[in-house]
Amino acid sequence: MDTRVPNIVVGRLPIYLRSLEHLAEQGHGIISSHQLAALLGTSAAQIRKDLSHFGEFGKQGTGYHIPYLIVQLKRILKADQEWEVALVGVGDIGHALLRNRDLPRRGFRIVAAFDSDRDKVGTRFGQVTVHELEQLAQVIQGQGIQLAIVAVPPAAAQTVTDALVAAGIRGVLNYSPIAVSVPDHVRLQQIDPVTHLQHMTYYG
Amino acid sequence: MDTRVPNIVVGRLPIYLRSLEHLAEQGHGIISSHQLAALLGTSAAQIRKDLSHFGEFGKQGTGYHIPYLIVQLKRILKADQEWEVALVGVGDIGHALLRNRDLPRRGFRIVAAFDSDRDKVGTRFGQVTVHELEQLAQVIQGQGIQLAIVAVPPAAAQTVTDALVAAGIRGVLNYSPIAVSVPDHVRLQQIDPVTHLQHMTYYG
DNA sequence: TAGATTGTTAATCGATTAACAATC
DNA sequence: TAGATTGTTAATCGATTAACAATC
Structure with missing residues (x-):
């Protein structure tokens, strides 16, 4: 959990968020970093590292609870407001x-x-x-x-x-x-x- | 002059080109890497390094001849065709x-x-x-x-x-x-x- | 010539990847 | 428990920057 997050990482968060919201709309509840990476054409390690700048949002052995991660990303990006x-x-x-x-x-x-x-x-x-x-x-x-x-x-x-x-x-x-x-x-x-x-x- | 140019460098060339075309329209003939960098909010070293992947387009002590650099960038990007x-x-x-x-x-x-x-x-x-x-x-x-x-x-x-x-x-x-x-x-x-x-x- | 700027090298900086202990 | 996946560390990789010889 850094205080100074690289700009390039910030730029990827909206892309994660967009994908997660799409998954949620389709009824998905849980996703692993590997699954999300495959969907976005990036790497699982990068997704986990990016998110680790802001906290711990996943669960070992399971992955990420999509609605929870959406809430967190929206908060980080200040997308929880109009x-x-x-x-x-x-x-x-x-x-x-x-x-x-x-x-x-x-x-x-x-x-x-x-x-x-x-x-x-x-x-x-x-x-x-x-x-x-x-x-x-x-x-x-x-x-x-x-x-x-x-x-x-x-x-x-x-x-x-x-x-x-x-x-x-x-x-x-x-x-x-x-x-x-x-x-x-x-x-x-x-x-x-x-x-x-x-x-x-x-x-x- | 590499054979393998980083994707991130390729992505900056269209931005250089757009700016150079704008300068040419305004009647500018020559520009230095420092001037272009100031215009684009990047660094002179980065511009010179990026261009060096493709050849030598400038002149020491002078800078870059804008119309010539435009022609070269268009060729590189295949923007010299429709x-x-x-x-x-x-x-x-x-x-x-x-x-x-x-x-x-x-x-x-x-x-x-x-x-x-x-x-x-x-x-x-x-x-x-x-x-x-x-x-x-x-x-x-x-x-x-x-x-x-x-x-x-x-x-x-x-x-x-x-x-x-x-x-x-x-x-x-x-x-x-x-x-x-x-x-x-x-x-x-x-x-x-x-x-x-x-x-x-x-x-x- | 003197001044300026390129192209390039080497050093620095930063980002990505690999690996794994922790743990669900 | 066994299997899976996270979060994080360390290693690797790559990009940016600084510096300067070459030269216009």
Whole structure:
């Protein structure tokens, strides 16, 4: 049980959690590190070592009680609470994210959306109304929103990210196919299908 | 210049490439490893070491000629050719991908789409007509398509992936929030916003 | 030339794996 | 109990960093 957990280990926990939740939905109750490793294409030793950073969650001779491990992983990842998310950019990707039921199901609720297009401002998606970009700081600070998804065209991504950071956002998930920079105290994750595809074509 | 390049290094090349292309668009001609590292939040030594696996692309005292390095990285990643991609699932995400101009701009053209919904079959998105799932193998084999994007509901993801593998697909980019498995000879990449968000909330 | 930066080597650091005592 | 599997230690493996000769 370390005090300082490697970032790469933290990044694997959500993958374990996702798989365990899927197993639970299918009615599985217990799983061994070897079974989970086979399912995920990783190694049993790695799973046990990763989990050992946080405590002892299994039982010798048996394995892991899936619902219990889910509870523990959710607690560790702070996924046992609901997170409010701001969305900037209501184009095709933003639209897909607003309609995505998996995000709220797993604890991430888009509670505010922003777009620079006046025609989109005022439109509603479920509970969410699209605001002007000018209201970004006010809404984010007013609601204490800590996470944001950037889904704007590349040319606007850094400006929008800077505005989010200035508004107090703690983590940014960037869908724009461009590297944005954030200060050290802000977390950044990037989603770009092309980089994933290029990683595969290398081996092609 | 190794024969065996670490996978983690391969995964960084597309990120370097994306940044260099952005720099080139902005009119930059030369960049040093230190400048690029600062831009990407990595280290100059890592960039130089990564590139050294493939050859010598820089000039002492000067740095890297951006257009030349772009050409080299594209060659290494096989991004100097156009790749045809099959899309399975024309929901919100599939729709966003079909309309995404960045994919073709960077060499990935969705040339076939499939959906199980009879109402969607036959509809067109630009050059692409939505086919029945039943035609998947025939179309993929007929056109020699090597890459596929899976954007179907979780319950269908593994079945669809199996069908793609059976049809001869070499790489799968999975947008379904579920771990799918593929045989060793098939490359797999996963995009799931929730896992990225959970990676950030851990530190929250 | 003087200054700067590469490519590479060696050292360091960190992550993964193997092995096994503990124990269910 | 016998068999199985965990959690952890130590060994191995691999990646990152630091340093510098080469050289533009």
